[in-house]
Amino acid sequence: MAGSIYPGDELLMFAFNAVMHNTVRQSFRGTAIFGYGYIGAVNTSLTNLVSNTGVVTTDVTGVGTARYTPAAAGYGSDKAIFGYGYANYYASMTNLVSNTGVVSTDVTGVGTARQFLAAAGYGTDKAIFGYGSPPMTNLVSNTGVVATDVTSVGTARNSLAAAGYGTDRAIFGYGYPAFSMTNLVSNTGVVATDVTGVGSARGYLAAAGL
Amino acid sequence: MPGTFDTRLQVNKVIQGYTEATVNLGVVNTGVTLTQNYGTVIYAQLTSATVTVFTMPPAVLGKRFTLILTQANTGSATAGTATFTNVRWPNSPGLYNVSTLQLSRDILSFISDGVNWYGIYSVNYSYGVADKAIFGYGAPSGVSNLTNLVSNTGVVATDVTGVGTARQYLAAAGYGVDKAIFGYGFIGGTPYSMTNLVSNTGVVSTDVHWSGYC
Numbered sequence: 001m002a003g004s005i006y007p008g009d010e011l012l013m014f015a016f017n018a019v020m021h022n023t024v025r026q027s028f029r030g031t032a033i034f035g036y037g038y039i040g041a042v043n044t045s046l047t048n049l050v051s052n053t054g055v056v057t058t059d060v061t062g063v064g065t066a067r068y069t070p071a072a073a074g075y076g077s078d079k080a081i082f083g084y085g086y087a088n089y090y091a092s093m094t095n096l097v098s099n100t101g102v103v104s105t106d107v108t109g110v111g112t113a114r115q116f117l118a119a120a121g122y123g124t125d126k127a128i129f130g131y132g133s134p135p136m137t138n139l140v141s142n143t144g145v146v147a148t149d150v151t152s153v154g155t156a157r158n159s160l161a162a163a164g165y166g167t168d169r170a171i172f173g174y175g176y177p178a179f180s181m182t183n184l185v186s187n188t189g190v191v192a193t194d195v196t197g198v199g200s201a202r203g204y205l206a207a208a209g210l
Numbered sequence: 211m212p213g214t215f216d217t218r219l220q221v222n223k224v225i226q227g228y229t230e231a232t233v234n235l236g237v238v239n240t241g242v243t244l245t246q247n248y249g250t251v252i253y254a255q256l257t258s259a260t261v262t263v264f265t266m267p268p269a270v271l272g273k274r275f276t277l278i279l280t281q282a283n284t285g286s287a288t289a290g291t292a293t294f295t296n297v298r299w300p301n302s303p304g305l306y307n308v309s310t311l312q313l314s315r316d317i318l319s320f321i322s323d324g325v326n327w328y329g330i331y332s333v334n335y336s337y338g339v340a341d342k343a344i345f346g347y348g349a350p351s352g353v354s355n356l357t358n359l360v361s362n363t364g365v366v367a368t369d370v371t372g373v374g375t376a377r378q379y380l381a382a383a384g385y386g387v388d389k390a391i392f393g394y395g396f397i398g399g400t401p402y403s404m405t406n407l408v409s410n411t412g413v414v415s416t417d418v419h420w421s422g423y424c
């Protein structure tokens with residue numbers, strides 16, 4: 001959009017992302033990244049970095065398979081990973097993000113292809129993808145390697161959100177169509193059973209650590 | 211005036227309410243050279259699993275400065291460490307060991323005798339840890355801007371009446387040391403490119419509009 005300060009941002013409809021774990025956002029030197037989504041009727045792999053003061057930068061041309069409804073989380077001490085989503089088919093590929101926000105090309109997927117999942121960091125340097133359609137969890141090592149499927153614990157659901165909390169744990173919560181339960185994740189990546197929900201049941205939300 | 215000695219500062223003068231100039235080096239990596247040229251209170255943050263060598267300024271009799279050193283935002287196992295050139299520590303040949311707790315702060319004061327620097331330190335101040343989370347927005351029936359805070363033990367709090375444009379299909383991430391941002395989203399058939407910043411106490415701010423569709 002000519003003359004726009006941030007041309008193209010308005011097209012990023014489904015901006016799923018999230019460097020949710022505090023470890024990563026700090027090691028990103030306080031920055032974060034939005035990525036992938038949906039532009040009109042076309043999937044995108046555009047990314048937008050967020051400065052350490054919360055300012056969103058202009059679009060960066062995407063790398064990797066354009067898709068929407070992936071999930072993302074931090075891993076290692078300073079990196080992030082986008083994974084899964086819908087690319088006109090259920091996808092399972094992942095894309096690693098460097099500590100300067102550079103997204104790498106597709107890594108062949110591991111685990112069940114799915115969308116509408118969530119992800120968060122846990123431990124001090126690992127991440128977890130969880131739930132979605134179909135529901136499943138996959139742990140991510142501190143080098144960004146995705147492990148095979150682990151059967152989901154708790155209520156199967158999609159369009160939920162996840163974030164890191166405490167110093168080394170994560171939480172999945174809410175979900176479509178109208179769930180409000182949460183599931184805590186230990187610092188070894190074990191997902192606990194449902195915790196009765198608090199707050200309004202809902203899906204298609206977002207979460208982040210703070 | 212540069213080059214002119216200010217006799218008002220010679221002896222027995224009282225300076226009240228002064229403030230030292232500060233310099234923030236941000237996150238430092240393997241090496242950094244300290245200088246007092248731009249301030250005598252210097253902030254720096256270590257990088258996880260990295261040894262940072264701090265090179266001291268030239269030792270000049272009477273010079274002094276303070277370094278406020280923050281640990282990386284990682285667990286102790288991957289804490290950054292720090293070494294200093296030409297510094298003598300208490301209990302010679304004592305050493306300074308940086309605090310390893312996530313985001314802990316050490317305060318180091320240095321004074322020079324013209325040959326060496328002498329370091330005095332206080333360690334392990336609590337600075338701040340990002341240990342909470344927030345769920346926000348979504349679609350219980352239509353779109354919402356409700357938020358729910360998550361404590362550092364994983365307990366979800368009740369709904370907080372929303373701020374910002376209610377929407378769904380958005381994303382969120384942490385930024386800075388202890389803040390977060392909700393961004394983008396969708397209302398009905400319309401995409402939105404607004405963001406909402408979240409303070410370190412979980413307070414969501416009003417919309418920041420980027421362009422179009424807002």
